[in-house]
Amino acid sequence: MNDPRRYVVIGGGLAGLASAVWLAEAGKQVTLLERRGRLGGRTHAVEVPSLHDLPDNGQHVIATGYDNLFRYLTSVGTRQHVQFPDRGILRWPGGRTAVMGTKGLPALRSLLGAHPDMSPVDRARAAVATVRLGWQCLNQPADLAELTTDQWFTRLGMPAKAREALWDWLALGIAAEPVSQGSAKAFADVLATGIRLGIRHREAVSIGYPTTDLDTLFVSGAERVFERHGVQVRHRAVARHIHIENGVVTGVTLVDGEVVPADAVVCAVPNSSIAGLLDDLPEHDEIYAAADKLGFTPIVSTNLYLDRPIGTKAAMEALIGGGGVIDEVFDRQRMHGRNPLDNWLYCLTTSGAYEQIHKPHHEVVDEQMALLRRYYPQARDAEVVHAQVVPMPRATFSQVVGTEGLRPPQQTSVPTLVLAGDWTSTDWSATMESAAQSAARAVELLLGLPAPQSISN
Ligand SMILES: Cc1cc2nc3c(=O)[nH]c(=O)nc-3n(C[C@H](O)[C@H](O)[C@H](O)COP(=O)(O)OP(=O)(O)OC[C@H]3O[C@@H](n4cnc5c(N)ncnc54)[C@H](O)[C@@H]3O)c2cc1C
Incomplete structure (x- = not known):
């Protein structure tokens, strides 16, 4: 039997796009509300008309461990636009360079000491510290959440040159915060995810990049899916409030006062935009406080x-x-x-x-x-x-010390309302994979709801 329920997705970033695509693939009636005049959220192309170019x-x-993102790219038909090179380059002032392997043995060598000036003693110390670091990612010390990555690296005895050539940079890339502020636990959690995925895939996680602009990678394919499945996409539709009555979602009010009827909602806005939307949800105070504390x-x-x-x-x-x-x-x-x-x-x-x-x-x-x-x-x-x-x-969102445990789960106390977005609780830091994983979890929750006739109106 066809599902007569109306599914509304708020937010047309990656989390919202993936939610809408996967709900549509499951045969649901979907409306996507996006505040801006374009889709893509924080991943989008920016045209340079004078040069006929489309940078991001x-x-x-x-x-390579972005499993949910790859699932999304497969759904929208753009998986072929991602490439994983064998190496990157570390560069010092004056033009001096060192190769950083990204796959197999060269990657392992880089992990144990990528700096060209490291002495054999430093290399040995780096190897020991790296093994210790890996172990502590999987078996985390009780006080890790209280440490910055800087303090953790010092405690591990990571030599300065190994930090300079690799670890500080990796920590900054993962937490988007300098090591003097970034949470050691947030960093360790992502490395633990990487180690587990590496074991599962029998291949160490490596880094790649899109070979096309972000609109082509994420948006154009989604729009084709939407057209095929009759998803209604509403641009410049700013959601202000999600209505909940007797424990079920009934609609979404936009800033212009229009009410979009809804039987289920994926709220996929960033932590900076969540305030006000969830006022009807019993635990809204806790979620707003977490969103605030996570900051930017x-x-x-x-x-x-x-x-x-x-x-x-x-x-x-x-x-x-x-x-x-x-x-x-x-x-x-x-x-x-x-x-x-x-x-x-x-x-x-x-x-x-x-x-x-x-x-x-x-x-x-x-x-x-x-x-x-x-x-x-x-x-x-x-x-x-x-x-x-x-x-x-x-x-x-920011992953400084003190943000541990703040990210809310996708599930709320109202089964027909789920959260998505990179800032919700996932195995990753603030990444595209976090957005995609949150969408996968949110959609799974909605698809697991009881059949329509047993839902009260
Ligand atoms: C410069 C930059 C570089 C990055 N580099 C990387 C990287 O290398 N690798 C990586 O994995 N990640 C990277 N990220 C992070 C990644 O882009 C984000 O984690 C991801 O795109 C977040 O997606 P999202 O859907 O959760 O949120 P968003 O993309 O922010 O989407 C939320 C959407 O909701 C809409 N919205 C908000 N409020 C409302 C409302 N009230 N009503 C309707 N719509 C609303 C917004 O307009 C937006 O379109 C980078 C981010 C930036 C900015």
């Missing part, structure tokens, strides 16, 4: 179109050193097979960008160009053809 709001990398961390992305190539050796390069925040440089020619005549696109991403986020765009561009010139000899005379700065003050 920020370079996104993908891990800023990321600044800079897309630099230069008049010449700068001499990268790999698609992904990490710049080591500097004032604590380490930048990553992504070569879109290598990643996307871009074959430019007169401009070369390099995407730089600064996580935990507490200083940069307040700077005027021209200052950010000047700083990033100075950085490229310091690290890439070929960039010394390069000119900027076009620059685009994308500041994201609320890029992700």
Whole structure:
């Protein structure tokens, strides 16, 4: 029998898109409400009309362990647009580089000491500390949630050079917070997930990237699914309140006063937008307080179109050193097979960008160009053809010490209302996989509801 229930998904980011796609695949009637004029949330392309190019709001990398994200990409038909390279590059000022293996034995070697200047003693110490770190990820010390990653690395005896070349950078990438603030537990939890997935897949987790823009990767395919299954997508539909009567969801009020009828809702908005939506839910105070405490961390992305190539050796390069925040440089020619005549696109991403986020765009561009010139000899005379700065003050929720246990589960006390979004409780930090995993769990809960006739109206 057809399910007559109306499923409403609030939020058209990855969590909402995946929820809507999977509900539609299951044959449900779905309406997707998105506040903005476009879908994609924090993963989207930003057009540069003057150059007919489509860079992203920020370079996104993908891990082999992103099982739910791959399920989504398979559903929307874009799985082929993700690639996993064999290596990345670590780069020091002046242009010195070291290869960082991302697969198999080279990856293991990098894990145990990627810095070219490490002495044999340091390498041995790094190996011991790394084994200890892996063990403590799976068997966590009771006080881990009280430690920053910095304190944890010190306690593990991780040598400074191993930290500089790998661990501090990895921790910053995973928690989007500098090691002086990032929670050791949040980092350890993600590594534990990676270790478990590596064992399950019999292959260590490695890092890759999309070979196309984020709209093509995440949005266009979803729109095709929506069209095929009759999903109603409403742009500029800002949800204000989810109505619950007698323990069941009845509708969603938009800011203009319209009520969208609903029998089940996936609320897939970020922690910054949750306030007010759940007022009818008995545990709303607790969820709002957690959303507030989780806070935000800023990321600044800079897309630099230069008049010449700068001499990268790999698609992904990490710049080591500097004032604590380490930048990553992504070569879109290598990643996307871009074959430019007169401009070369390099995407730089600064996580935990507490200083940069307040700077005027021209200052950010000047700083990033100075950085490229310091690290890439070929960039010394390069000119900027076009620059685009994308500041994201609320890029992700923050995983500093003290945020342990705050992320709410997808299930609520009202069976027809579920939560999704990267900030809800998952096996990952604030990532696309967290968004996709939260959607998988939210949809599973709704698909497990009793048949329609036994639901009271
Ligand atoms: C610059 C940057 C780089 C990143 N790099 C990586 C990376 O390399 N790897 C990785 O895995 N992750 C990365 N992330 C994180 C990743 O992008 C996010 O974790 C993920 O996209 C979050 O998806 P989401 O659906 O949970 O939230 P969102 O994408 O924020 O989607 C929520 C949606 O809800 C809508 N909305 C909000 N309120 C309402 C309302 N009241 N009514 C209707 N709609 C509403 C919003 O407009 C938005 O579209 C990065 C993020 C940024 C910003």
